[in-house]
Structure formats: C-alpha cells, structure tokens
Amino acid sequence: MKTTLSIIKADVGSYCGHQRCHAKLMEAANGVLKEAKESGVLIDYYIGRCGDDMDLVMTHDKGEGNEQVHKTAWNAFVSATEEAKKLKLYGAGQDLLSDAFSGNVKGMGPGCAEIEMEERKSEPVVCFLMDKTDPGAFNLPVYKMFADPFNTAGLVIDPNMRGGFKFEVYDIYENKRVILNTPEELYDLLALVGSTSKYVIKRVYPGPGNKVPEDEPAAAVSTDKLHQIAGEYVGKDDPVAIVRGQSGLPAVGEIVEPYSFPHLVAGWMRGSHVGPVYPCSMDKSDPTRFDGPPRIVALGFQLAEGNLVGPNDVFADPAFDRARRESLAAADYMRRHGPFQPHRLPPADMEYTSMPKVMEKLRERFKPVE
Numbered sequence: 599m600k601t602t603l604s605i606i607k608a609d610v611g612s613y614c615g616h617q618r619c620h621a622k623l624m625e626a627a628n629g630v631l632k633e634a635k636e637s638g639v640l641i642d643y644y645i646g647r648c649g650d651d652m653d654l655v656m657t658h659d660k661g662e663g664n665e666q667v668h669k670t671a672w673n674a675f676v677s678a679t680e681e682a683k684k685l686k687l688y689g690a691g692q693d694l695l696s697d698a699f700s701g702n703v704k705g706m707g708p709g710c711a712e713i714e715m716e717e718r719k720s721e722p723v724v725c726f727l728m729d730k731t732d733p734g735a736f737n738l739p740v741y742k743m744f745a746d747p748f749n750t751a752g753l754v755i756d757p758n759m760r761g762g763f764k765f766e767v768y769d770i771y772e773n774k775r776v777i778l779n780t781p782e783e784l785y786d787l788l789a790l791v792g793s794t795s796k797y798v799i800k801r802v803y804p805g806p807g808n809k810v811p812e813d814e815p816a817a818a819v820s821t822d823k824l825h826q827i828a829g830e831y832v833g834k835d836d837p838v839a840i841v842r843g844q845s846g847l848p849a850v851g852e853i854v855e856p857y858s859f860p861h862l863v864a865g866w867m868r869g870s871h872v873g874p875v876y877p878c879s880m881d882k883s884d885p886t887r888f889d890g891p892p893r894i895v896a897l898g899f900q901l902a903e904g905n906l907v908g909p910n911d912v913f914a915d916p917a918f919d920r921a922r923r924e925s926l927a928a929a930d931y932m933r934r935h936g937p938f939q940p941h942r943l944p945p946a947d948m949e950y951t952s953m954p955k956v957m958e959k960l961r962e963r964f965k966p967v968e
C-alpha cells in the first residue's frame with residue numbers, strides 16, 4: 599500500500615481581523631474529518647493552523663488529487679465557514695472562491711501540497727505551514743535543504759545524497775514547468791528561483807543512487823496563487839510544504855536549519871510588503887505587528903502505515919529564539935521605510951493588490967512629458 603500525505607489549507611475566517619483561526623472552526627472541520635476517517639476515506643488526520651489559516655494534514659491510500667479526499671477538505675472548510683459566519687469572524691469563507699466543489703480543490707481557493715510514497719521502514723516528515731506570504735517564500739529554504747552543502751552536511755558526507763536532487767520549478771505566470779538537476783545545474787536553478795515572485799519550487803525528487811525512488815517526491819510545496827484564481831487580491835496564498843527526511847534525504851535538523859536565518863519574503867501587511875519570516879510554534883503564530891511578520895510553523899510527524907505519530911512543534915524550541923530576535927530586528931529596519939520600496943513590493947507585484955484601484959483616479963491626470 600502506498601501512503602499519500604495531503605495538506606489542504608484555507609483561510610475561512612479569523613479573529614480579530616486576519617490574526618487567528620478560531621477553535622470553533624477547527625472543531626467544525628474536525629467533525630467532517632472524523633467522519634471521513636470512520637468511513638475509510640482518510641487513514642488519519644491532524645488539524646493545525648498558522649495564523650488565520652487552517653491546515654488539514656491528512657493521510658490516505660488514494661493518491662494525489664483524489665476527489666473524495668479533496669471533497670472532504672472542501673466540506674470541512676464549508677462547515678467551518680458556517681461557524682465563521684455565525685461568529686461574524688473576519689473574512690468568513692474568504693478562500694472558498696466557488697459556490698460548488700468540482701472534482702479537486704485546484705483553482706478553487708484552498709492551497710494544497712501532496713506526496714504519494716511507499717512508506718520507508720521509518721518515515722519522518724515535516725509539514726511547514728505559513729501565513730502572510732506567498733509560495734516563493736519556500737524557494738530559499740528548500741534550495742538550502744536539498745542543494746546547499748553549507749546547510750546540509752549530508753550532501754558532502756552521505757553517499758546516498760551524492761547523486762544530488764532534482765528540482766521541479768514552476769513558472770507561475772506562464773503555467774510552465776522545468777526540471778533541473780543539482781549539483782550540475784545549480785546556477786541555472788538559482789537563476790530561476792532567485793526570482794521568487796515568478797518561479798517557485800514545486801517538488802524536489804531524489805537524484806540517481808538515492809535509496810528513495812527517483813519518481814517519489816522528497817518535498818512538495820503548494821503553489822496556488824489566489825490572485826490568479828480570483829482575478830483580484832483576496833489575501834496572500836499562505837503556502838504549505840511537505841518535506842520527507844532522513845536515510846538518504848536531508849536530516850530533520852537539516853530541513854529546519856534554513857530557518858535559523860529569517861530571510862525576507864513578500865507578503866505581510868496587505869500582501870504588499872517585504873519582511874522577514876518569523877519561525878514560531880503553532881500557538882505563537884498569530885501575525886499581529888503590521889499583520890505580521892510572516893509566520894512559519896513546522897510540525898514534525900512519523901508516518902506509521904498512514905497513521906500520524908506526532909506532531910512535534912519544532913520551532914517551539916528555544917534554539918530558534920535567536921532567529922526570532924533577528925527577525926524582529928529586521929522587521930524594525932524594514933518598517934522604517936514606510937511606504938517606500940524595498941519594504942513595499944515593486945510596482946509589478948503591486949498590480950495584484952488593491953493598488954490599481956487607487957491609481958485609477960490619477961490615470962487621467964497624467965500628461966505626456968514634452
């Protein structure tokens with residue numbers, strides 16, 4: 599039997615403003631997922647959150663993009679939306695962009711990362727949940743995990759990893775993808791994924807010689823762009839990712855090591871600002887200051903015949919206190935730029951916020967320069 603690990607997430611209402619997913623919403627989702635487990639659609643599940651986003655971590659034997667599993671997640675969000683409306687929570691139902699479910703959550707608002715795998719003798723996985731940022735925020739850390747020997751000692755020391763890793767990169771504007779092999783094509787990879795608003799790492803596969811089969815992803819990232827689906831700004835995408843670890847893949851410590859550096863990401867207030875990522879426990883994931891700074895939570899599990907053992911809330915560890923302090927110092931520095939770049943996003947990215955509406959009234963007043 600192959601196990602599929604699916605994270606499907608959405609913001610269907612929060613308090614106060616865009617800060618925290620309410621416990622009642624998680625309870626409502628739990629009712630739906632519990633039933634799906636009892637009826638055999640799911641093997642197991644865990645309901646997490648990061649800030650205002652609810653993250654359904656689900657296991658099953660049905661493969662990626664399965665209609666029953668996606669419908670279960672959709673129904674959980676619909677049920678949570680009903681609660682959110684009763685409580686008059688902010689943005690109730692905001693990420694459910696369609697009135698009716700059709701086959702798969704793709705293109706309907708919720709974000710999704712999935713991996714189907716042959717469970718190894720022991721299968722450690724880390725589920726990353728983010729709030730107030732977009733999928734490109736994963737480019738730098740995932741690159742480091744799988745391609746940077748200064749981060750991942752295994753690339754140098756573990757013979758299993760000597761064949762490197764293959765990166766599947768999406769061009770999210772052109773809707774195209776390319777696979778690049780590392781270490782051979784490292785510079786080409788960086789040429790692309792350094793442009794975080796256009797190119798995003800979708801999956802990473804083991805290279806030749808790895809114990810994990812070459813066609814089984816070692817990592818998967820949600821790349822759903824809400825503004826492309828809705829045609830206007832409806833909140834940031836707040837991505838999720840799954841990373842498998844150990845025995846020929848990066849160790850769990852190598853998977854979380856990139857977050858010792860609070861790198862700058864796009865998102866934060868009104869999805870329009872550059873700010874440092876803030877690694878934190880689930881309980882500390884409410885984005886408060888200037889609706890941020892952008893949060894990341896890491897939940898570590900072991901899979902046991904599809905059952906989820908855990909989670910370990912990794913960034914609760916004081917070993918990440920220093921990264922948090924650095925993040926707050928970087929937040930202060932960036933905030934002092936107010937509405938100026940590079941704190942505010944460049945004009946091309948502002949096109950996908952509420953800015954064009956503001957610019958509309960100035961348009962006629964622009965005259966040609968003689």
Ligand code: F6R
Binds near residue numbers: 616889
């Ligand atoms: C960012 C985000 C928030 C809102 C902001 C304004 O992803 O969700 O920063 O953009 O709070 O929200 P509205 O326009 O709903 O008042």
Ligand code: MG
Binds near residue numbers: 611616650689833
């Ligand atoms: Mg919200």
Ligand code: MG
Binds near residue numbers: 649729730833
């Ligand atoms: Mg959010």
